[in-house]
Every structure is written in C-alpha cells, then in structure tokens.
Amino acid sequence: xxxxxxxxxxxxxxxxxxxxxxxxxxxxxxxxxxxxxxxxxxxxxxxxxxxxxxxxxxxxxxxxxxxxxxxxxxxxxxxxxxxxxxxxxxxxxxxxxxxxxxxxxxxxxxxxxxxxxxxxxxxxxxxxxxxxxxxxxxxxxxxxxxxxxxxxxxxxxxxxxxxxxxxxxxxxxxxxxxxxxxxxxxxxxxxxxxxxxxxxxxxxxxxxxxxxxxxxxxxxxxxxxxxxxxxxxxxxxxxxxxxxxxxxxxxxxxxxxxxxxxxxxxxxxxxxxxxxxxxxxxxxxxxxxxxxxxxxxxxxxxxxxxxxxxxxxxxxxxxxxxxxxxxxxxxxxxxxxxxxxxxxxxxxxxxxxxxxxxxxxxxxxxxxxxxxxxxxxxxxxxxxxxxxxxxxxxxxxxxxxxxxxxxxxxxxxxxxxxxxxxxxxxxxxxxxxxxxxxxxxxxxxxxxxxxxxxxxxxxxxxxxxxxxxxxxxxxxxxxxxxxxxxxxxxxxxxxxxxxxxxxxxxxxxxxxxxxxxxxxxxxxxxxxxxxxxxxxxxxxxxxxxxxxxxxxxxxxxxxxxxxxxxxxxxxxxxxxxxxxxxxxxxxxxxxxxxxxxxxxxxxxxxxxxxxxxxxxxxxxxxxxxxxxxxxxxxxxxxxxxxxxxxxxxxxxxxxxxxxxxxxxxxxxxxxxxxxxxxxxxxxxxxxxx
Amino acid sequence: xxxxxxxxxxxxxxxxxxxxxxxxxxxxxxxxxxxxxxxxxxxxxxxxxxxxxxxxxxxxxxxxxxxxxxxxxxxxxxxxxxxxxxxxxxxxxxxxxxxxxxxxxxxxxxxxxxxxxxxxx
Numbered sequence: 175x176x177x178x179x180x181x182x183x184x185x186x187x188x189x190x191x192x193x194x195x196x197x198x199x200x201x202x203x204x205x206x207x208x209x210x211x212x213x214x215x216x217x218x219x220x221x222x223x224x225x226x227x228x229x230x231x232x233x234x235x236x237x238x239x240x241x242x243x244x245x246x247x248x249x250x251x252x253x254x255x256x257x258x259x260x261x262x263x264x265x266x267x268x269x270x271x272x273x274x275x276x277x278x279x280x281x282x283x284x285x286x287x288x289x290x291x292x293x294x295x296x297x298x299x300x301x302x303x304x305x306x307x308x309x310x311x312x313x314x315x316x317x318x319x320x321x322x323x324x325x326x327x328x329x330x331x332x333x334x335x336x337x338x339x340x341x342x343x344x345x346x347x348x349x350x351x352x353x354x355x356x357x358x359x360x361x362x363x364x365x366x367x368x369x370x371x372x373x374x375x376x377x378x379x380x381x382x383x384x385x386x387x388x389x390x391x392x393x394x395x396x397x398x399x400x401x402x403x404x405x406x407x408x409x410x411x412x413x414x415x416x417x418x419x420x421x422x423x424x425x426x427x428x429x430x431x432x433x434x435x436x437x438x439x440x441x442x443x444x445x446x447x448x449x450x451x452x453x454x455x456x457x458x459x460x461x462x463x464x465x466x467x468x469x470x471x472x473x474x475x476x477x478x479x480x481x482x483x484x485x486x487x488x489x490x491x492x493x494x495x496x497x498x499x500x501x502x503x504x505x506x507x508x509x510x511x512x513x514x515x516x517x518x519x520x521x522x523x524x525x526x527x528x529x530x531x532x533x534x535x536x537x538x539x540x541x542x543x544x545x546x547x548x549x550x551x552x553x554x555x556x557x558x559x560x561x562x563x564x565x566x567x568x569x570x571x572x573x574x575x576x577x578x579x580x581x582x583x584x585x586x587x588x589x590x591x592x593x594x595x596x597x598x599x600x601x602x603x604x605x606x607x608x609x610x611x612x613x614x615x616x617x618x619x620x621x622x623x624x625x626x627x628x629x630x631x632x633x634x635x636x637x638x639x640x641x642x643x644x645x646x647x648x649x650x651x652x653x654x655x656x657x658x659x660x661x662x663x664x665x666x667x668x669x670x671x672x673x674x675x676x677x678x679x680x681x682x683x684x685x686x687x688x689x690x691x692x693x694x695x696x697x698x699x700x701x702x703x704x705x706x707x708x709x710x711x712x713x714x715x716x717x718x719x720x721x722x723x724x725x726x727x728x729x730x731x732x733x734x735x736x737x738x739x740x741x742x743x744x745x746x747x748x749x750x751x752x753x754x755x756x757x758x759x760x761x762x763x764x765x766x767x768x769x770x771x772x773x774x775x776x777x778x779x780x781x782x783x784x785x786x787x788x789x790x791x792x793x794x795x796x797x798x799x800x801x802x803x804x805x806x807x808x809x810x811x812x813x814x815x816x817x818x819x820x821x822x823x824x825x826x827x828x829x830x831x832x833x834x835x836x837x838x839x840x841x842x843x844x845x846x847x848x849x850x851x852x853x854x855x856x857x858x859x860x861x862x863x
Numbered sequence: 864x865x866x867x868x869x870x871x872x873x874x875x876x877x878x879x880x881x882x883x884x885x886x887x888x889x890x891x892x893x894x895x896x897x898x899x900x901x902x903x904x905x906x907x908x909x910x911x912x913x914x915x916x917x918x919x920x921x922x923x924x925x926x927x928x929x930x931x932x933x934x935x936x937x938x939x940x941x942x943x944x945x946x947x948x949x950x951x952x953x954x955x956x957x958x959x960x961x962x963x964x965x966x967x968x969x970x971x972x973x974x975x976x977x978x979x980x981x982x983x984x
Contacts, residue, residue: 214895357882357975413968461950464950465949465950465953467951468950468953471957472953472956472957478956478961478962479961479962479979479980481962481975481976482941482961482962482964482976482977482979482980483956483962483963485952485963485964485965486963487949488949488954527919745906
C-alpha cells in the first residue's frame, strides 16, 4: 500500500495518458472512415456533373442518328443508363438511399442536410424531372413498331427533349457543380475538424506525458536524495567509527565499503574485492589460516547458531606485527563477525576489527600486578612465619647458587654439546634451589625454579643449541635474582625483634608444618594419600647453614619418596597395602655431633628394570651390559646421569635430578648416603653426617 | 517442551546442566556418561536437543556426534567443552553440531545457549 501511495499520482497520470492515446487513435480510426465516405460523396456528386453532360450528349446522338435513320440502339442504352443513374443518385442525395459506388458495388448516401445542398437538389429536380420524363417517353416510343405516324412522334419527342436539354443542361450542370462544391466543403470541414481533434488529442497526450515525466523525475530525485543522504551518513559513520568495518561475501571477497579506521589498524589500505584469506594470511600461521577458513564456512552455514560460534572465533585477541613509520609495532586485534542476511539468506559477514592492544596490555599488567601482590603477600606471610634465622641463610645460599649459574652462563662454549653440558650443570643448581625454597615454604620461588627447569629441558630436547637459546635462561635467572632482592628488602623492612626472637619451638614446628604442607600438596597434585611421620627435626643444635642443608635434604628426600615411592591408592590396595602410604622422616643425633637423617617409605622400592631401560635408552650402557648391571651400579648411574624412572617431568619429579641433589647435599655436609630398597615394599635412605 | 539429553563423562557436570537448564523449556529425558551410552540413549529416548562433551572415554565427542547425526539428522547438538583447541570444536560443528560453548560456564551462559538452540533464526 505504501508503495502504491508513493506512486499514486504517476499511476493516475499514466492511466489518463493511455486513455488519451486510445481516444486519439480511436477518433483517428473513425475519422479516417468518415473522410473516405465524404470523399465518395464528393466523387458521386462529381459523377452527377459528368452524367448531366453525358445525358445531353447521348440525347443529341440519339436524335441526330434517328433523324439520319442511322442505328441508335447503343446510344439509346447509354442515355437510359445515364438517366437512370443520375435519377437514382439525385433522389439518394435528396432522401438518403443506395446508389452505385464510383468504385464498385453500391453505396449508401446520407440525405443532404445543409440548406445550400438541399436548394441545389430541389432546383435540379425541377429541371431534371421533365427531362427524365421525356427520356422515359422516348425510350418507350422508340421501342414500338416503326410507323409513319410513330416516326413523326418519335422525331418530335426527340426534338423537344433535345431542345429542352440544350436549354437546361448548363443550368443542371451548374447545380450539380454546386452540389459537388457543397459536398467538397462538407468533406473539408470534416477533415479540418478531424485534424483539430487529433491535434488537441496529441497535445493533451504530450501534456500528460510531460506531467508523467515530471512526476517520475521528481520521485527519482527524492529517491536519489534519500540515497545520497544515506550514503553520506554511511560515509560519515565509516569515517569516524574507531573499529575497522567491512563485509566479506560468500566467495570470501572483501567489500568496497570499508571504515577508515581499517587503514590505521593495518597500516595499509585494503583493496576492495580482495580475498580476506589472502589478506590475513601473512599475519597467521598456516594452521590458524585454515581455522579462519573453516570458521568462515561455519558462519555462512545457516544451520549453525551465530551466537554459539563466538567461542570458536580464531581471530580473537590476534597478536600481529605492523610496520608504522618504519617501526615494527606489536598489536592485538579482535575480529568479530556478524551475519548479514537478506530474505532469510546469509549474503555476507560484517566484520569488525578492533585494536585491543591497550586492553590486552592493561589486562596483562593487572595479571602481573596480581601475581606480584600474591607473591609479596606470600613473602610477607613466609617472612612473618618463617625461620627468622634460616631465611638469611637461604637468601645467601640461593644468591650463591645464582652466582654459580651466572658464571656457568658466562662460560664460553662453542659446540652444541658444550652448551648442553652447561644446561645440565645449571639444571642441578636450579633443582637444588627448588628443593630449598619448597622446604622453606617459598612456593613462588619453587614454581619459578620449576619454570626455569622447563626452559632448560626445552633446550636439552632441541637438536642443536646455540648461545642465543640461553637468553631465556638469563631472563629466568634475573627473575630469580630480583625475587631474592625483593625478599631481602622485605625481610629487612620486617626485620623486627619479634622475628629475631622467634622461639626455637616455633621454628621447629614451622619446619615440621612446612614439610607436612609440602607432603600434602605433592600428594594432592599426584592423587596420592600419605601419612608423614616426623621426628627429630626440631631443636636442632646445628649451625644455621648446616640446618638449611638438612632441611633442604629432608624436603628432597620427602619429594623423592612421594613421587617415586608411594603408589597411587588403587595400586596400593591391589598390592594388599593400606590406601594411605607412610613416610617417616627422622633425624637422630648418634654421637656427639654425628647425625643420621633417615627417610623411609612403604612404596614401590627401586624399579631397577625401568632404570636399566632408561640407562640403555640414554646410551649409557650397551644392550649386553644392561641386563648385568647391579643395583649399586645402577644407582650410581642414576645419580651421576640424572636418570628418572618417571616417564615425564612434573612439578615434583621426573627430571632425574632428585638423587643427584641429595648426593650433592650429602657431599656438602661431608656425609655418606646409603640406600636400602626392596621392590614393591619400600626404600630407606640414610644420610650420615 | 524440548527433550534434552546430556552427554558428559563428569557426573558433576551432568547434574549441573540438568539443574541449570530452563525447566519450563527443557525436559531432561536422559544423561549419558560416554559416547556409546549416548548413541544407545538417542535411539531409546529420542531427544531433540543434546549437550555434548568432547573428551570422553569409549567413544569421543566427535565420533559420537557423527553417529548421532547419522541416526537422527534433525537432532540439535550443543557442544560444551573445556577444549582449548578451537580446531576440535570446529570439527564438531563441521560434523553436525549446531553450537559451541566453553567450560566453565555459568547458569546464564547455559540457559542462553540452550535457548538459542531451539529458537528459529
């Protein structure tokens, strides 16, 4: 309806225009018949003129032939025919009626209605009727038998008629001339009228047509203006919007309309019609590019719910590098895709690109800040509760270790093998710090150490290692060092008499609770259950540096016993053991200043078979030696070559460093390490120092 | 009322979905703990909407989706998965699932997603 409303005037005018055209054509058709009929009337009137002359001539011929006794039959017939036609036509003019056409057949004449015509006909009839009657008499008389009496009558009739004709034929001719002129003027009038009607019709049609054109152009102008305004508005939006906007069609081509922000986001102008995949390809890995392609396909699939595809968007938080004024800039972009449908069919995807670099940075800073805060909180918590004397020792010891790592890092190396050897040395040192920090309850340091270990392992697994690969290790070391500095400054700030005066009892219970906490957190991570029995680790009358080593050793032994010794509950039940494993960690003073640290578990015992396989797999022994290796030889191989019986490393064990660290710590203490073990029953480590 | 089948190897998640789905719109007709169970239950209970985990024992999510769609190509499958790998999620959709949301989800996420599944576009 709305559509009709807008075009009502055009439709009405067009209907009028069509009616006018049909009217003009119809009139024209009718008038052309009329003109033809008028022309016939004029022709017939002209024929009357000719007939009047022929009658006079035929009459004269019949008369002269009759007088000279010549044959006159043909001339008489001509006379009769002419008189008959003249008479019929004249009467038809007067009353309306049928007469012979000038072409062929018959034609109907309308009665003459104008006074001038009627007068001419009336006058002609007055002159014609006596002549017609005479011709009739002549015709009859000439058919009778030729007698002397008859002959005289005929001659007289002919002479009289001839004389009458001579006398009046010009007048009759004149009247017929008038009739012709009169008919002509009527035909001319009709033709003029017809021309006038046609001219008026054509003019009206033209006016109508002009109005239609005016209305149509007006509508077009309005539509154009609306379109132009819409285009201007779109352009303005596209100029000012801060997001990059463009359409992607089914073939993957990018649309012509693009927001200006796209240029600043990508640093280049995007070509309309360019394939989106080709455009984005340089910014993505081959794998991610395939994902984009697949994602677009899903977006064009009407059976998939658009809102439920958002989580799969592969271009969410996309990191890119863009050259801006000769500088490479790192950015984060977020692409969002929205279907554009027409008549229920998806015709394109409206893509909007937002530069979210600042948001991502902020998010990261916030996350880092949160981690820092958590670390500081943990530090403060530890510092407040930790062994006030042990912490400086830990800081000293770890700083010393970091220095050693730094020196190893600085050591020149050329070959890949030399670099790998450096990595192994660093790994042992980091592992030691990890054990110490865990024993102190400094979990943030132990998890940093674990990340460090991951990094080293990553290097070891690389086919070839160069100096550049060690940059990440330097970064990790710096993080550890700066953590130490933070602890140091916090410790100094908090170094109040309360901490200094911590009672020995609280120290020892702290050591116990740290170890218990460590045991429980490892057990929880590995899905194991454990009961830890502790004895003798309180009231240690030892120099603080020795005490740190003892605690570090204790935590390393505990970690080992839990990771390698204690089985998962299901395995334990299967072996007929209690679901909960038991670890005993005890320190005894045997003689004066002679100590014994014992760690006993009721777990797996040593898995010599697996260790043999690992030793062979690492190329440490030959296939033949492998089967003949004795347990103590295997143990020494394990300690010196960092073998682990665990298939992969986790935060607690698996790098094969545990025994090495225990061995090193034993050496540091100037002690001796002994191991008793029985498969599936348990192990006992004894360190005497 | 739409017939809902929940497929997830975690009992906790199955309960959570059952509890949090809109009771006025969905009738939880069955829950499956693995892909094989899901295929059997589809035949038995004829659900029209399915929530599907991707990592399950016996028959994984992708394979399960393939079989479900083969049995009933009108079944609407919403993948609810903790997978970080978007490619697997996409594979699930390519095999016939209709939508995807990630774990963890809250009640609102689930309700909106399930509503989307049954509303005609």
